[in-house]
Amino acid sequence: xxxxxQSPEALRLQEGESSSLNCSYTVSGLRGLFWYRQxxxxxxxxxxxxxxxxxxKEKERLKATLTKKESFLHITAPKPxxxxxxLCAVDGNTGKLIFGQGTTLQVxx
Amino acid sequence: DGGxxxxxxxxxxxxxxxxxxxxEQNLNHDAMYWYRQxxxxxxxxxYYSQIVNDFQKGDIAEGYSVSREKKESFPLTVTxxxxxxxxxxxxxxxxRRLSEAFFGQGTRLTVV
Numbered sequence: 590x591x592x593x594x595q596s597p598e599a600l601r602l603q604e605g606e607s608s609s610l611n612c613s614y615t616v617s618g619l620r621g622l623f624w625y626r627q628x629x630x631x632x633x634x635x636x637x638x639x640x641x642x643x644x645x646k647e648k649e650r651l652k653a654t655l656t657k658k659e660s661f662l663h664i665t666a667p668k669p670x671x672x673x674x675x676l677c678a679v680d681g682n683t684g685k686l687i688f689g690q691g692t693t694l695q696v697x698x
Numbered sequence: 699d700g701g702x703x704x705x706x707x708x709x710x711x712x713x714x715x716x717x718x719x720x721x722e723q724n725l726n727h728d729a730m731y732w733y734r735q736x737x738x739x740x741x742x743x744x745y746y747s748q749i750v751n752d753f754q755k756g757d758i759a760e761g762y763s764v765s766r767e768k769k770e771s772f773p774l775t776v777t778x779x780x781x782x783x784x785x786x787x788x789x790x791x792x793x794r795r796l797s798e799a800f801f802g803q804g805t806r807l808t809v810v
Contacts, residue, residue: 593740623798632704632788632801633741676740684748685756686731686790686799690740 591616591681595689602667602696610662610692612677622660624653625676627691633676636662667696701725704789704802711776711783711809719774719805721789730772731790731799734758741788747772776807784809 592615602608614622621640625633637646639655646653650671652663662675672695678688702723711717723730729748733741743756747766761780766772772791776783786806790799 595740625801630804630806632790632803635798635800638798678741684754685743685746687743688733688741690738 591679591683591685591687593677593679593687593689595675595677595692597692598690599693600695602664602694604668604696604698605666607663607665607667609664610675610694612660612662612689613658614660614677614679616679616681616687618682619679620682621680622655623678623680623686624660624662625678627674627676629674636675664694667694669696669698672696702789702791702800702802704787704805706805707803709805709807711807713809714778716775716777717807719776719787719789719807721772721774721802722770723772723791723800724770725791725793725800726769727791727793727800728769729792729794729799730766731792732756732762732764732772732774733788733790735786735788735804744774744787783807 594613596611624636627633637653642657650665654661674691674693676691678686705720731746732744742758745764747753763775788804789802792799
């Protein structure tokens, strides 16, 4: 059964304090891994797609990387506006997009 | 502007009543999805459709029904058989499988 686990569940950072969020996955055949950002009471907003181990994508202060077992979302020098819940999802052989529970990030000024 | 629209934003329902949540997209996407989100939990897949007139059950389909008669529309009916329907419901679409999904702003359903 396809499974996605994100850690930590919650993360508090000071502004400028870099860190990483983890997404571990178990799928029968990874077709794609997706990162989303979700603000309270809103729908998730697409950030990145990664397709193969070794791939990296960057957008402003965010960088996503992928290995055969996990993905990391690195946040460099975060700002308060980066506070949100970050969701990871995988598309395996089943054709379904399976989500992890998310990591809620709070960045304090 | 292209996008995916869910309505209504808030919905209240009495126990024992069926209710239908609307999801419309003008992105010309083939695939559409319905997810449920509960506090502290990730998104759980209810139903998905990869083409018109075809849909598959997700992980928590019991008590829900869908239709896909038009490419643009994928309504979700929450039936009285759903034991705990109070939740935040999210609809999404993607141009095809393996491409990023775009989400609507959600419908918060409360059973009173």
